[in-house]
Amino acid sequence: MRLRLLALFAAGLAFVMMVLSPLAALADGTTEPTEPTSTTSSTEEPADETGEDAEPVEPPDGPYITVVLLDSGNDDAPIVGVTLTVTAEDGTEVGSAVTNDEGRVIIETPERGAYEVVLDQDTLPEGTELSDPDDASITIQVRFDGPNPGLFPIGVEEVVAVPFVDRLVTALTSGVKFGLIVALAALGLSLIFGTTGLTNFAHGELITFGAVMTYVANRGFGLPVILSGVLAVAVSALFGWAQERGLWRPLRRRGTGLIAMMIVSIGLGLLLRNSFQYSIGSSRQSLSQYVSQGRRDYGFISLADKELAIILIALVTITVACVLLMKTRLGKAMRAVSDNPALSASSGMKVDSVIGAVWILGTALTGLAGVLLAINSQVNFLMGFKLLLLVFAAVTLGGLGTIWGALFGSMIIGVMVEVGPLFGVPSSIKEVGALVVLILVLLLRPQGILGRRERIG
């Protein structure tokens, strides 16, 4: 009888798509004017602080390029008022800025990759010249969240050199943050896989769903980011419940095989991914608050407030989820169904409602991962799909279907991805390391580090 929900589900999706598209158009209109201002404001702020330290006072969050122009012919005096322009690989201009009292510019970059920095020679002060006036541009590989120093091979030279330990600490911190976000999604995947056996290729889209819902509530309805995030988690949970009731449960009742369900999830992923692109477009969108924040020093590490919040929220949520699973009746039921559904059913459990609860919990956790990711960087229709294989890698590494395994694997994957570039992994493909680990784990210990032998078949 519930099979008819399947039809309603499809109709509902089509409807949501129709409703979302004008909303997105509305949101598009509001984002555009705010974009260029962020780059200029962040460069002006350090200008009033006369530098005692080599580190800028208010560095933006996320990756940025910093260049310090010093006149080597004049006792390393800073050169003020020179315009530098950063261009992305595909030729689009990222931003430009003028050197401040320290001779420093900071230009935010939207993502990591290769950027070209061009120095406008007309703005050089009288008497200062480049050592090679024909070549006023350099290419910088942006590899880290945080400073990416550039060196101009000119009469003016660059001085920023971050010591290795500092870079390691920065990379470790962002690795832990990334690992915790992956852990939320991995926990969701692991719960759903454990109870239903479904390898859900649409799981990445559940992450994106959380992010897109935050974006819609924030930009479309003008709610504050925190409230939008809470709403998005709630809507994600609802979406998970609707998916289970409208699609997966009817399929289980029909006796559809697991491989068929896997292919269905691929179709669903394709459908959702393109619907997201349909509604929010293919460019990266940012939320209205907490876009760029300065970092505070906490002794060893320096964190932006939002990064600290992300780490705390993720830690608390994961702890609460684990306590729920370990201590409560429902948690016990979930673990029982995950261990042996037939036996649970014959001992009187309502397997279907336990699975329903798992879907709600799992998609809420996954949606939260998307919300945190959206606050951390930006919203994009592909963000979850890009993360999907890392989540798979984390879950496989830890052991499919085990809770602790998912957490453990995620932390390893997160730290590995972020720290890898320090040890020679090409940074544009740093995810490759995690995927290679995935294949190696399958080769050496297919049940994962904490998994049990019987799961691999």
Place this chain on the structure above:
Amino acid sequence: MSATTREPSAAPTLRPKRTHPAAIASAVLGVAGLTLTAGIASPFAFWKGRQALAAIEADPDDYEGRNLANLGRVLGVLGTVLLLTWLVLGLFTDTLPVDIARVFKTALNQALGPNAIVFALAAIGLNVHFGYTGLLNFGQAGFMAVGAYGLAVSVVTFDISFWAAVGISLLAPIVLAILLGVPTLRLRADYLAIATIATAEILRLTFGSVEMSDTLGGSNGLTGYASTYQQLNPFDSRLDLGFVAFSARDTWSVLVGWSMVAICLLIVWALMRSPWGRVLRSIREDEDAVRSLGKNVFAYKMQALVLGGMFGGLAGLFLALKQASVVPTDYSTNVTFFAYTALLIGGAARVFGPVVGAMIFWFLISGLGSFLGQATSGIDPLVPTWIMDNTQSSLVRFIATGLGLMLLMIFRPQGIFGDRREIAIDER
């Protein structure tokens, strides 16, 4: 798990009624017809609705869902009227800003053109993997990538002669298949799926990496290796048959490509009726039974992986030749998913399944793309821009593909020609 879903309290004579599957299919097709597919799905919705009603009428104790079937029928009629209206208006008058003849020509061109050939070759490979052997290879894009890059890197970076490079490009997928097969073929199906999809992503990311752009071309890819192929082109003018038209270059590619498809089909047909093919099919049905007969299942699976991988590599090689450039984005995971869709449309475990599937897939995809593209462009578009603008119109076909893949897998996993008993989709 199915044992748990039955209602234990119900007496055997009063089995719970269930909704007839065709009724749901009819309703879904009806909705899709009016929204995503511009009426194309609607006649099928009507047909399915009638089927469902007849089945419910014949067996009212077991089935329900009459309302749903009626809904599908009504939506189907509405959609069919819509379809006929725009067909008539578009073909015989100028009132519609959409040129229907052009839509059909574009669709037919794509269905017979080089793109369909690429997907046909990739899907033939997947047919060997998934259709005949039951291996869930989600990394066909990776096999295509090594085929394409095998040629391009050899010629451009290492300056090897064209024909030797073609040889390398044919060998590369074999090496990949062996490297991939050794660790993963002993694993369960879903592990194989994850491992292959990860391998394909590793390859794509590596081919596109900034650090290795001197050798592999980075995100801009490689060009300038296909001159020998182009010089062999005997056609020097455009081919126009009225219903299809190809440029001189495409005509050459179409000729080469369909010949390659024909040879591959011949190989698959010959192999699958041989004892070797029968072993593959029995592995798909019951691996342990085959093992108990003394067959080396691992070796057979490996041979199937290599063979299907070679067809995938051939698809990549052909793609590299026909567009004279290799770009990493052409080998994304979506390509694998679309190849699966093509295979499942035609029917897995059938020799002609992948080819027919690829043609139908491209016909529908490009027809829908062309129709909606025209309907959303111009000063006064047919579809108002607040519903859909020109960029969005290019996404509808992929949304429809996703929905289509889901529906296909749920309601007709055997595709058009397949046999339901021959599809390896059950749990193992």
